[in-house]
Amino acid sequence: MTVRIGVIGTGMIGRDHTRRIAQVLAGAEITALSDYSTDAARKVQQDLVPAARVHDSGEDLIAAADVDAVLVCSTGATHEPYVLAAIAAGKPCFCEKPLATTAEGALRIVQAEVAHGSRLVQVGFMRRYDAGYRMLKRVVDNDIGTPLMVHAAHRNPTVPDSYGTPMAIHDTLIHEIDVLRWLLDDDYVSAQVVFPRRSSHAHAGLRDPQVVLLETAKGVRIDVEVFVNCRYGYDIQCQIVGEEGLANLPEPMTITLRKQAHLQNEILMDWKDRFIDSYDVELADFIKAAAQGTAAGPSSWDGYVAAITSDACVQAQDSGQIVPITLPDRPALYR
Ligand code: NAP
Numbered sequence: 001m002t003v004r005i006g007v008i009g010t011g012m013i014g015r016d017h018t019r020r021i022a023q024v025l026a027g028a029e030i031t032a033l034s035d036y037s038t039d040a041a042r043k044v045q046q047d048l049v050p051a052a053r054v055h056d057s058g059e060d061l062i063a064a065a066d067v068d069a070v071l072v073c074s075t076g077a078t079h080e081p082y083v084l085a086a087i088a089a090g091k092p093c094f095c096e097k098p099l100a101t102t103a104e105g106a107l108r109i110v111q112a113e114v115a116h117g118s119r120l121v122q123v124g125f126m127r128r129y130d131a132g133y134r135m136l137k138r139v140v141d142n143d144i145g146t147p148l149m150v151h152a153a154h155r156n157p158t159v160p161d162s163y164g165t166p167m168a169i170h171d172t173l174i175h176e177i178d179v180l181r182w183l184l185d186d187d188y189v190s191a192q193v194v195f196p197r198r199s200s201h202a203h204a205g206l207r208d209p210q211v212v213l214l215e216t217a218k219g220v221r222i223d224v225e226v227f228v229n230c231r232y233g234y235d236i237q238c239q240i241v242g243e244e245g246l247a248n249l250p251e252p253m254t255i256t257l258r259k260q261a262h263l264q265n266e267i268l269m270d271w272k273d274r275f276i277d278s279y280d281v282e283l284a285d286f287i288k289a290a291a292q293g294t295a296a297g298p299s300s301w302d303g304y305v306a307a308i309t310s311d312a313c314v315q316a317q318d319s320g321q322i323v324p325i326t327l328p329d330r331p332a333l334y335r
Pocket of ligand 1: 008009010011012013014034035036037040058073074075076078096097098124125126
């Protein structure tokens with residue numbers, strides 16, 4: 001079966017996912033596009049998928065008879081209504097992060113999916129599909145004994161002036177929030193944020209860097225440095241310390257160059273290059289499950305937990321206090 005996919009939101013990531021499905025992956029075709037700006041959708045249609053129809057609204061696209069599954073790639077605040085509409089239509093839905101901009105909104109999606117009775121939603125936490133993180137997970141599960149501590153870092157060379165202090169949580173840390181929970185098979189119980197000396201490269205409204213301290217239900221202590229003006233590159237680090245050993249996330253593969261008395265490895269500058277392969281794998285997983293009328297990978301529940309944890313971290317940024325994180329019981333659908 002060829003899964004007929006409609007894409008809502010044809011900005012940066014929507015265009016890229018459209019290209020991926022049209023040109024790289026098997027088993028699916030793009031039959032519909034929609035964007036707040038119809039011109040933007042038409043441009044993607046002309047450039048990549050001339051046979052696709054451009055719809056006036058995301059709701060029309062979801063209802064269309066030639067759409068079996070939906071990709072929600074519009075701005076974050078619009079995700080919740082589109083995902084709810086896809087669930088109401090019984091159509092598998094891949095939703096870029098965040099699942100919703102509030103924990104209450106994410107919970108409404110969880111409740112709608114539970115009422116539907118089977119999984120329909122995959123959240124775009126692509127790091128779970130990265131080859132390096134998958135290797136790390138195998139080692140954590142099998143080789144280093146009980147995990148005790150995690151030291152991680154998420155560094156960007158620079159950010160625009162529109163990037164404020166809470167975005168370090170909602171847009172940046174959110175990937176660590178999900179992937180560390182998955183690596184450790186654990187849940188968070190508290191969050192704290194501390195601010196080291198401020199970088200002079202941070203714009204006036206931004207506190208950068210910051211260190212997020214998380215504690216898990218099993219007692220693992222996690223520190224994540226978020227530093228979005230580090231200048232030198234896009235650099236993702238993750239080290240897990242266990243009772244029997246220590247495991248590091250592998251560095252991206254690069255040529256080691258010996259030249260003019262120096263030994264050099266390139267460092268990537270753009271996050272899109274760092275995780276490009278994992279976007280392919282996550283969407284291949286979505287297509288495979290959608291062909292069966294269901295969804296796999298990061299779930300609505302994972303999106304909900306990420307939203308609750310993000311809110312606690314932002315509260316911790318503001319208060320300087322240790323903020324408790326409490327989750328309701330996990331519905332059977334997500335166990
Ligand atoms: P973007 O370039 O701004 O694209 C978003 C598009 O959605 C824009 O064309 C926007 O139109 C359109 N839009 C806004 N409201 C809409 C609505 N109600 N219905 C349909 N379309 C609407 O943003 P982006 O960088 O692609 O990000 C989109 C989403 O993907 C965000 O949630 C972001 O967090 C997520 N994302 C995830 C990753 C990842 O690593 N997983 C990476 C990048 C982005 P206008 O410009 O006219 O408002």
